[in-house]
Amino acid sequence: MEIILKKSKFTPFNLMIIELVEKQNSSFIAAILNFARMQCSSRFLTGISERLSFFRSPINFSTSIQSQIPPQSSLWLPLDSAAYTELLQSASSVSLIRGKSIHAHLIKSQLKPGLFLQNNLLNMYCKCGDMVSARHLFDAMPKRDVVSWNSLVSGYFQIGLCYDSIGVFVMMRHYDVMIDKFSYASALSVCARMRDLRVGKMVHGLIVVGGFSKRVFLTNSLMDMYSKCGELDGARRVFDCSDELDDVSWNSLISAFVRDGLIEETERAFVQMHRAGVKMNSFALGSVLKACSCFGGSKELGRSIHGCMVRVGLDSDVFVGSAMLDLYAKKGMLDEAVKVFKLITNPNVVVFNAMIAGFGRSDLEMDAKVTCEALHLFSEMLRRGMQPSKFTFSSVLRACNLSEAFELGKQIHGLVFKYHLQDDEFIGSALIDLYSKARSIEDGLRHFLCSPKQDIVTWTSMISGCVENEQFEKALSLFNELLDKGRKPDQFTISCVMSACANLAVARSGEQIQSFATKSGFSAFTICANVQIFMYARSGDIDAADQTFKEMQTCDVVSWSAMISSHAQHGCATDALLLFKEMEHRKITPNHITFLGVLTACSHGGLVDEGFRYFESMKEEYGILPNVKHCACMVDLLGRAGRLIDAENFISDSGFSDDPVLWRALLSSCRVHKDAKTGARVAERVIELDPSASASYVLLYNMYLDAGNRSLALRTRDLMKERGVKKEPGLSWIEIGASVHSFVVGDKSHPETDAIYSKLEEMLSRIERVDDHKAVTSEFEDIQLEHKENMVNCHSEKLAVALGILLLPKSAPIRVMKNLRICADCHTTMKLFSGSERREIVVRDPIRFHRFRNGSCSCKDYW
Structure with a gap:
């Protein structure tokens, strides 16, 4: 083929057409045949015929073109307007270079284009995003109609130049152009994107004055504008006042309710749509399913909508199916999600992504089985020849992170490079999280430094990884570097940095970051206020933590849990329990962290009976199964009270008898009460379970010294040396x-x-x-x-x-x-x-x- 190209001295325009013919672009067939009739060049037509002979086609194009070759002819004639129009309309969806080649050929042919052809040429530049050329062409046009203006308005809008787009619309009115419904629709789209309600209302007024208010096409555009500008009442008024409504109108109303998270209004509009006799489509069902999955809809409602899907025959639809399995996955109903997935006959990448994301839900108990399911789906995608998207890789990496499958995550990292997606910020954040949780912060930092696009999400992931790996100084250093580069942190970045200050207990630095958060407007975010409570409490300033809590506009379960735990850690057991009672009075459901703070308060306050009452309440009233930390608090509670035998029995019955944390808590109590006999037995158990932990040896050593048994104390120290266990040096700051x-x-x-x-x-x-x-x-x-x-x-x-x-x-x-x-x-x-x-x-x-x-x-x- 290269030999043919070298022998045939085609012009760039000829080569462009031959390339498109080779791709069998059906929209070019008629234009090329017409071109063959007009372009009487035997060399050109022979080249096309030879080119076409290299691929199979249901239509013998080469024969059709060969029949057009005039013998020994070298004449050259221009195309007509119809041929140029067909070529321009096809080029607008292919590439700008091809469109410019057609424009060049048009100029060379010296054909005087009419308004229709000029509009097609203008439309080609606008659709290809070359608004500079489009504006030059527009300004040079001797005559323009409303189509010309609409193309320019739409072109500016498509590349995001909303102010230029609305400026052209204003010029249309200045030149007294007869504005049509498409002009108004484009202007409303611009207002919706800019969230400019004031201009949107002005356009609405022009629509009413112009007599277009009854057009359902503009009704839908108005509803979209009002809903995206946050004026839901305005969208509802437009809907209620319209004489003519179609399925798009109902879908727009439902989408507006979904966008504002109004689940009940969404359900009500969906029922009214059905009663009005409007045929349910995939868009309406998908919107309602999204509302159910994102804004707390019930499982029963989701199942009801699933029944509607089956009745109208949309249960195998790709769009609705992906929304349905996303709903089931978010509700923790993975079995139902898998069934929906299997019913979809030809799932696309979106469906696979929704299912993989379902397996990567953070509220699921992640284990090797769940991870294998996610990776199996990912392998199935590759086997079917599908191109994984950015969302695919971020979901798979998330599943690896949650299940701590770090080696698998590293293999996925290799595939990310293979598909050239390493520049994506969400994949970058997932990879940083992967290496941070794998305790390989150096690899995470190396990936962060190599990322060409370091947006705020990536910065926050890196700072959070440093905090998780207890490299708090590095986290503060990264935050300072972030500010030096002129980047603007968000509320999550601020919360991570304040968490670093809390762990370092550096109140001065924490106060400076709090001041920055207040100036930036982040202090109103609950997540920032919660970390601020934690920061002050960890720095020893319980009064400032309490003041922050009282000034919060919205307190969630994290806020209450932070305050309860703070009072417990500061020895204010009574205040902690009073806060818990106030929390229950306000109908805020406690979680396992809340009860950990309550049990810690009882332990530090010596409130044995209250501790057991809250421990039972956690299981019976709230259905929260105690974990090892809750049980350690109970062991500490009994041990501090001198009930060492009861504490030992509690460990045996807790279900965590093989966890050294419980035995170490009991060993500490043995030292407090100077029970060397029980302490020696408990120490043997602790050392057996965790022979590398220095704290157990130190407790036993000090207990022997307290009991006056120096020989056993020295033997314990020698045992540490034999096993290579080193005591952590004491550090104060x-x-x-x-x-x-x-x-x-x-x-x-x-x-x-x-x-x-x-x-x-x-x-x-x-x-x-x-x-x-x-x-x-x-x-x-x-x-x-x-x-x-x-x-x-x-x-x-x-x-x-x-x-x-x-x-x-x-x-x-x-x-x-x-x-x-x-x-x-x-x-x-x-x-x-x-x-x-x-x-x-x-x-x-x-x-x-x-x-x-x-x-x-x-x-x-x-x-």
Whole structure:
């Protein structure tokens, strides 16, 4: 074929036609035959005949064209207007280059085109999106009619230049063009896209004045404009005042209700449509199904609509079927969704995507079986030769993320590159989530940096991944980089960054981000306010968290759960339980996180009977099955109360007897109550279940030391060394101004080391002279003995508090964060510091907050 092309010196226009003939574009057949009659070039026609002989066709085009070849003729004649019109109409749906080739041929032929041909040429440029050429042609036209103007209005609208489009419409009125219904429809479409209700109402007035208000075509356009501009009452008035309605009118009304999430109005309009005798179509059924799936419609309603589908014969329709299986999947009825999927005879990519997305629902119990189903559907798509879309890959990756099938996700990543879809922001976010959940944050960051399109969704996914992997400083660094690049974060980005501040317990940084959220208008979002509560509570400022909660306009179950958990962590058990009662009074259904906060409050408050009552209520009244965290709270509740045997029996009956978390909670209680015998037995069980966890060895070591059994304590330490188990070093940090200062035991790396140790020694000597209460003095005797024996190895929280007292004003509370549980010596010391220095000291450890005021702690020594 290449030899033929080289031998035949065709013009670009001739080559274009030959290429289209080879593709057997049916819309070009008549135009080409006409061209063959007019273009009397034997070389050109011979080339077409040779070209056509290379493919099979039900019609012998080559014979038809060959018969048109005049012998030994080299004349050249232009096409007529009809031929050019046919070529332009076909080229408008193919490509701009071919359209311009036809235009060039038209100019070369020196044919004077009439208005009809010029309108077709203008329409070709508008449909191909070349509005510069279209405007030049329009301005050069000696005569224009309403079709010319409408083409220009529609062309600007199609490429998104709405202001230019409406400007042309205004010019039409200025030049007294006889505006028709298509002009008004285009203007209404522009208003709908711009959400410009004011201009839309003006166009509506012109329609009424022009006498077009009774046209059903414009009725439908008006309803669409009003609904997209958020004026649902206006759409309903247009519908009610219309004398003529068709199925599109009803569909427009139903779509308007669906867009606003009005499920009851959608159902009512659907019933009225049926009673009015309007034939149900796939669009109406699909809209109602969408309303049911997205806005809380009942399962019974969905089944009723399914019955309507079967009655009208649309149960195998691709559009309605995809909406139906999406409804069933979102309602958790996967079996019904699969049945609908199997009934669709020729499912397309949309149907497969809906089914794959159904298997990837986050509220399902994801396991290997569900993941296999999603991947099986994906393989079936590829086997049928379907081209996976961006939504396909994002849904499959979501299923892999939820089921933690990370290796499969990496294979899907390879296919993403194969189909050249790595630039999509939603796929990019899914891949970042995949690597983040796989604890491979470096791979996620590498993919993020290589993404050519880093939109706010991708940035948020990366920041969220850093937070999930406890790389909070990196999350804050990415957020600063996001702002430096001039990108605008959304409410989800803000919530992720505030979560990082909460985990770092850096209130100063959190306050700055809160100020940014307030200025940007994000503070009104419930998701941001919820994280703000969490941030303040984790930073030790329960009063600010409570103030945020009271100022919220809309409080959901997350808001209430956050406040209950915050009060529980700060030792305010009574306040936490009062909040739960208020939550029940307001008919807000609690979830498993709410009850975790309630049980934690009971545990920290020593409320055994109340804890068991709420534990039973969770199962019986709300149908929430307790998980391992709920059971750990109950074990801790019984253990703190000294009921060690009951706690051990509870573990055996809980169904989580093989989980080391429960046994470790019991081991901690054994140490508190100095029950070395039970503690040794429990420690053996914990170490058997989780031999690599250092916390179990440390608890057992300290328990033996407390009991005076030094040999067993040393044996426990030697066992740790044999098994290569390393104790996590104690770390405390305090935020002062814009800086965070961290300390380890006996730390001397701080620039103010001499001042810190001098202040600490001064504070210790001051509380040594406290003799107001004999019990306090006796408590301090052991601390002072340890201090005299090893002054250098001061615990990290003592150093942090000393720095806080040195640098912070007296009115500011001292908030210290610690990665390990505070020891008894430091707990007693902090009580004495708060009294002697007359300062409020807040220490957060992994278990709870300790607020020291006037020589006492909020935990009431029950910790």
